[in-house]
Structures are given as structure tokens and as C-alpha cells.
Amino acid sequence: MNVDTECDFGTLPVVAWVRVLEHLPLKDRYHASLVCSKVFEAFSHPSLWRSVTLTVEGGSGKFRSLHMVNIPQRNFHLVQKFGRMFHHITFSVSAPLDKSFGEWNTVLADNIKRFNASSLTFDVGGLKNIAKGGVMRTLTENIKPMVDLVRNSLYLKSLVIKSWPTFASSLNKADENVFQAAMDNDKIKNLTKLSIFDCVSVAWSERRPLLLPVDLTHKMVEHFKSLTHLALRSPMLSEDLIRCLSCGDRQRLQQLKISINYLPQNESFEIPQMRDSVWRDFTNHNTKVRVHVLVLSRVPHHSMEMFLRPSCPLYNIRFGEFVRCDKEFVAYLANTFTSSLETFEYYEEDGDFEQELISLVECSSQLCRLVYCGKISIKHVIHLAELRGAEWQVLHLARKNIYTVPKNANEPEIDGDTVIAKNSSGEYVLVNMLKFHEQTSITSNGKEEQNMIDRVSQKLGRKWFPDSDM
The missing domain is CATH 1.20.1280 (Monooxygenase)
Incomplete structure (x- = not known):
């Protein structure tokens, strides 16, 4: 054939x-x-x-000025030809600008009524400019079309604001205040997802971002009673807001995401204290809710403990790449969230609380996703595999931080902030050098590494390797 x-x-x-x-x-x-x-x-x-991202590139770098605006020509064609098909629209502005978008604003304004968006995402924090005297401001003509889009939307169910120029002057202008525009539109009163300045990445984030005031945040949450998914930053939270989410006339929340922004000696970025009874009422009303927490800066463990009280339905906690976690807080997690915690992710390489980590896994019966970039011995890696076996959905451990020689149990613990300490001979040495000599990485011992891989793979029921990219 x-x-x-x-x-x-x-x-x-x-x-x-x-x-x-x-x-x-x-x-x-x-x-x-x-x-x-x-x-x-x-x-x-x-x-x-159905899904489209519309971008505007502004001035950045040594050879570009604030007066440079690049709007891809395809944006104009896409909006004019396919605008009526858009369901999920993302607006992105990449850098500070000090110039009107001109024709782009006109095209958006002319096509607003053609959009049938059910989901809008704004990542337009770049819409900020430096006026005379160093005062930050925005150009109303650039931001008004996007505000009008929210104000005139008919089918919107999801509003995600990754970044927005929230200067006091902007919040006082109707044509620049997207938050008030959303509340003024009765057609989207049944919004189900609201995300304001949520941080998704574990990479670096601004230490002092411009956030929505607590009272305006509360007003928005109170207005949208059909929310099932809510994401906020910790400075925007309060006990009153959590109580609001517990009211009987509201839709039951399914997910609450909180990005922790903390700055010491700064009242605007303090961690809000919550009474356990407030979390209990919240959980009693929202029976299936899951709380996700991303920690963006180092926070004293007692502040975190006063915020995440025992009745909080904590499901997922992640620590950013450059964020240290106190071992006392890990011990608190192990003793407090034994039946709810399913995910623990720690990306800071200097982590040194492996014993507390083992206790966390032993105590948290639901924990099935673990990412840990800190120091951990081969013995404890194998023990982790034995504790869950095939129930581990994710077990990522940094290869370069797995060591073969356990630390001397007779030597005192060294605090993570200590720079100089005594070694076993009584000599003062740099802490990093002391730790280096205490432990030997598996990368220099192929036989022990392979033995660990084989034993962990056997316990998990699938091939497993330590992560070389972490």
C-alpha cells in the first residue's frame, strides 16, 4: 500500500x-x-x-525620557476589529510617563461600549509622573478611559487591580478614582472577584507601596456583597473588615489572599491585630474559605501570631525570596494550624530551622506541598519523605543547601542576625564561615546524594530529585 x-x-x-x-x-x-x-x-x-493584553510602554533607562510613549500599533487594530469579542482584558503600563497617550485615549473612549468584558485587570502603576516640586501626579486624560470602562461595564465579574496610581489627588478626582467608579456602577454590584494590589510573585516587592486607605477598602468590600474571592494587602485590613465579611447577608467567601507588608516603626505598615473571636465568626460564616498568606518582608513572630490567630483558616503561607522567618513562628504554625495548613513555601536561602520544619510536617496532617530553600540535612530530607510518602504533591528542596554532616548538637544555636560568634575552639569567626565549615553540601558527595535520591524516590513512589535551580 x-x-x-x-x-x-x-x-x-x-x-x-x-x-x-x-x-x-x-x-x-x-x-x-x-x-x-x-x-x-x-x-x-x-x-x-477572549483574553487580550493592551500595553503602553513609557520612558525608562538612560536613553529614554518621560516624554517617550510607545503604543504598539496592533493595539489600535485589535480594539477596533475585535473589541466586541474581548472578555478578559488586561491594561499594562510599563514605566512612568509624562505625556498624553493622544489617539489611544480616543480609540479607547470610542470603543468602551463595544467591550463585553467579564474580567478586567489593571497593572498601570506606571501612570505616575513627577510634577514641579517633585510632587507625584497623573495625567487625567490617560487614566480617564480606563475609569470610564469600569464605570460603564455591564457584565463585569472580576476586577483585578495589580497597580494603580493611588495618590491623594487622584482619589479625590472622579475621573481618576477607579475604586469609586466600580462602586458607582450598579450593573456590576454582583462582582465575585476583587483583587487590590495583590502580590503573586515571591520576588522582591516595593517596601513602601502606595495602597488604598483602610476606610475606602472597607467601603468597597462592604459594597460588593457577592464576593467569593478577595485579595488585599495587610495595611488595608482591619478587624471591622473581617467582621464585614462575616455578615449573614453576604455571599460565602471561598478564598481570602493577604500579602503582608510590614515596616518597623511605621504605623501605616503595622500588622493589624485580630482577636480570635473575629476569625472564629469569619470561619463560621465562610465555612469553606481558605486563607492564603504571602509574607513580603520580615515580620516579628509575635506580630504574625497576633494577626494569624488559631481560628484563622490558614491554608497556604509563603515567604518571599529575601524574607527570613523566625523559627518561633514556624513552631507556632506547627502548634496552631494542625488541621488546615496544606502549603508551606520558604525561598530565603539563609533559613535554618529544619527541626521546626520537621515538627511542622509532623503536626500538620494536611500539609502536602512544601518548598524549602534553607539548610537541611540528608537525614531530615529522608525523614520528610517518610512522613508523607506518596501523599506529597510538591516536595521541592534546594540541592545546594542539603548537607551531609549534621551540626554539632553541643554547640549553641546562633541567631540569624548574628555576624560574629565563637567556634568550638573559642575563636571568634564570621558566622557564615562557621556554618560553611560545619556542613558539607551533597554536591561534593555524589554517592550520598544518589543514596538520598533513591530512598526519597522509593518513599514517594515516583522519581524525585532535589531542585538545582532554587
């Missing part, structure tokens, strides 16, 4: 080409659409335009 090796891709149905184009970036998708009429037909399929 002769097999014809030639293939006429033009005979493929449109739905097949739609699937292919879904995996291409916009530029390549456009070039592919010029090949034949069948691909061009697929290029215009509504499903390809």
Missing part, C-alpha cells in the same frame, strides 16, 4: 487551526493568518480574542 506523504493543511477544519493559533504569540499568529483564507478565518475566531 502506497502512503501519500504529502499533506494539504488547507483541508484542516477551522477549529483545528484555532487550536494551533492558541499556542502562538500575537505577532506569529498574525503572520500565520496571511498564509491562506482558512487560517485567516481561524485568526478571527472569537475564542482567540
